[in-house]
Amino acid sequence: MQLKKTQQGPRNIRRQLAVATCSLLAGASHASSLIASGDNWKIDSALLIYAEKDRVSLAEGILNIRKEIDDDEFINARIVTDVLTGSSPNGAVPSSTAQTFTNPSGNSTYTEAANTTPLNHTFKDLRNALSVDWDTPLNRNLRGTLGGNISREYDYLSTGISASLAQDINQRNTTLSIGFSLNKDTWDPVGGVPAGFAVMPAFPGKKTISGSNTDKTVQEILLGVTQVINRRTLMQANYSRGQSDGYLTDPYKILSVLENDGSGNLRGTNPYIYENRPDQRTYQSLYWKGVHQFPNENVLNVSYRYFWDDWGIQSHTVDLRYRFDFDGGHYLQPHLRYYQQGAADFYRQTLIDGEETTLSYASADYRLGEFVTQTIGLKYGFEFKNGAEINFRAEMITQKGKDRSADAVGILQNQQLFPDNEAYLLQGGLSLDSDMVIKYIMRLFK
Amino acid sequence: MSMIKTFLFSAFISLVLSACSLEPVQPWDRDLLAQQKMQLVADPLEIYLDEHTYFSKEGSSGGQSVGGGGCGCN
Numbered sequence: 001m002q003l004k005k006t007q008q009g010p011r012n013i014r015r016q017l018a019v020a021t022c023s024l025l026a027g028a029s030h031a032s033s034l035i036a037s038g039d040n041w042k043i044d045s046a047l048l049i050y051a052e053k054d055r056v057s058l059a060e061g062i063l064n065i066r067k068e069i070d071d072d073e074f075i076n077a078r079i080v081t082d083v084l085t086g087s088s089p090n091g092a093v094p095s096s097t098a099q100t101f102t103n104p105s106g107n108s109t110y111t112e113a114a115n116t117t118p119l120n121h122t123f124k125d126l127r128n129a130l131s132v133d134w135d136t137p138l139n140r141n142l143r144g145t146l147g148g149n150i151s152r153e154y155d156y157l158s159t160g161i162s163a164s165l166a167q168d169i170n171q172r173n174t175t176l177s178i179g180f181s182l183n184k185d186t187w188d189p190v191g192g193v194p195a196g197f198a199v200m201p202a203f204p205g206k207k208t209i210s211g212s213n214t215d216k217t218v219q220e221i222l223l224g225v226t227q228v229i230n231r232r233t234l235m236q237a238n239y240s241r242g243q244s245d246g247y248l249t250d251p252y253k254i255l256s257v258l259e260n261d262g263s264g265n266l267r268g269t270n271p272y273i274y275e276n277r278p279d280q281r282t283y284q285s286l287y288w289k290g291v292h293q294f295p296n297e298n299v300l301n302v303s304y305r306y307f308w309d310d311w312g313i314q315s316h317t318v319d320l321r322y323r324f325d326f327d328g329g330h331y332l333q334p335h336l337r338y339y340q341q342g343a344a345d346f347y348r349q350t351l352i353d354g355e356e357t358t359l360s361y362a363s364a365d366y367r368l369g370e371f372v373t374q375t376i377g378l379k380y381g382f383e384f385k386n387g388a389e390i391n392f393r394a395e396m397i398t399q400k401g402k403d404r405s406a407d408a409v410g411i412l413q414n415q416q417l418f419p420d421n422e423a424y425l426l427q428g429g430l431s432l433d434s435d436m437v438i439k440y441i442m443r444l445f446k
Numbered sequence: 447m448s449m450i451k452t453f454l455f456s457a458f459i460s461l462v463l464s465a466c467s468l469e470p471v472q473p474w475d476r477d478l479l480a481q482q483k484m485q486l487v488a489d490p491l492e493i494y495l496d497e498h499t500y501f502s503k504e505g506s507s508g509g510q511s512v513g514g515g516g517c518g519c520n
Binding site: 044045046048050060062064078080084125127129131133147149150151153155156158160161162164170171172173179180181183185187218220221222226227228229230231232234236238240242283285286287289291293299301303305307309313315317323325331339341344367368373379391393397399421423425427429 | 471486495519
């Protein structure tokens with residue numbers, strides 16, 4: 001981090017004193033806030049290109065602006081736009097013959113070739129999101145943050161608020177924090193909200209719907225402690241708990257229904273039905289992060305999360321970033337991530353004819369299955385002497401899952417039921433102060 | 447898995463309690479901790495993009511902070 005040194009006045013004297021004391025706060029730290037000093041706006045931007053092999057592609061742009069509005073009081077605004085296109089697994093299993101599905105709208109069909117994972121090829125969306133946070137000191141050792149967010153997609157609207165408090169104790173070596181968020185989301189799916197286990201009718205039939213739109217609420221609470229271990233080491237530990245209520249099903253995902261003779265063949269009539277999930281989910285996680293700087297100035301940033309919920313999902317996530325600093329402001333940062341997930345209790349890759357009348361819930365969404373995600377990446381960054389930074393990163397993400405042996409009956413034993421995935425991620429980022437932008441524009445018009 | 451939870455909760459509590467026994471780092475010794483690269487979230491946009499990506503591809507999310515908004519991708 002480069003600190004500005006050109007501005008004068010009481011506010012800046014106080015700020016320089018703050019730099020000297022280097023006060024610490026969990027989450028939005030004082031130290032990072034100091035960049036947005038004086039009358040300048042700190043501008044961060046990034047563009048992400050994400051592409052899955054033969055599936056979804058996404059371009060996502062972010063603009064983040066941070067401004068100090070009063071002494072040590074900040075407003076942070078973030079605008080995000082992403083464009084998504086491509087194909088997504090619809091939940092059905094591969095078959096030895098071509099399969100034809102009715103689009104969610106009910107107005108057309110799409111066909112998947114034999115022995116391939118059925119994908120919904122009509123996946124297309126544009127998402128715009130805005131979030132604003134107000135971060136302010138409440139007293140010498142207590143900070144508060146209030147936030148709001150709204151996100152709009154073609155078929156989805158999400159609105160939410162959040163609040164958090166961070167109390168410094170132990171000569172500001174320890175920060176205790178508590179956070180709360182509430183989200184209210186509305187689904188307006190194409191073709192309406194399918195009734196649970198509704199049949200996907202052959203075109204031009206219409207599926208049974210429970211309404212044209214539906215909603216859910218998500219509440220989360222987080223308790224955390226951040227501790228300075230020594231001059232080079234910092235640790236954080238969080239416990240969080242969340243609850244989702246309402247429509248938690250994916251309105252576009254289906255299940256294949258097989259004959260009950262053990263052959264693995266799709267049943268003769270109505271072989272596809274829409275999934276159905278519980279309307280409540282409680283989830284919890286324990287999260288630990290450590291940051292350490294070695295004598296050669298390289299920095300290790302490592303975290304571990306254990307997540308569990310009442311749907312039966314448990315997961316372990318290890319994330320490791322190691323930053324190598326070089327002369328002249330250059331740095332390289334390899335990134336490794338390992339994620340291992342167990343399946344939800346109601347995860348099924350297929351159903352047997354009649355089970356839809358005895359089971360309460362079932363979903364073939366691969367995200368509820370048993371799988372491992374591995375990420376390997378490398379980031380390059382360059383810090384300019386004026387505090388600006390430019391960076392690029394490239395990553396590869398692989399997802400490999402398990403076929404449920406109970407679902408791989410008959411001829412399905414020759415098929416791969418879990419849709420393994422491979423994705424590539426490219427990102428470019430630029431961070432600077434508003435006065436740098438103004439100087440550059442002035443230079444253009446001179 | 448209950449053993450894992452017990453262990454992690456114990457580690458969480460012990461980290462809180464250990465705060466009292468650690469030698470406090472004085473303000474004039476916090477030059478390294480003040481660096482941007484030493485922040486818990488050194489690059490907030492990178493973390494935001496990662497969390498959004500994995501939120502849409504996995505059954506777990508969160509743990510590091512609250513808020514941020516929902517998405518129809520999961």
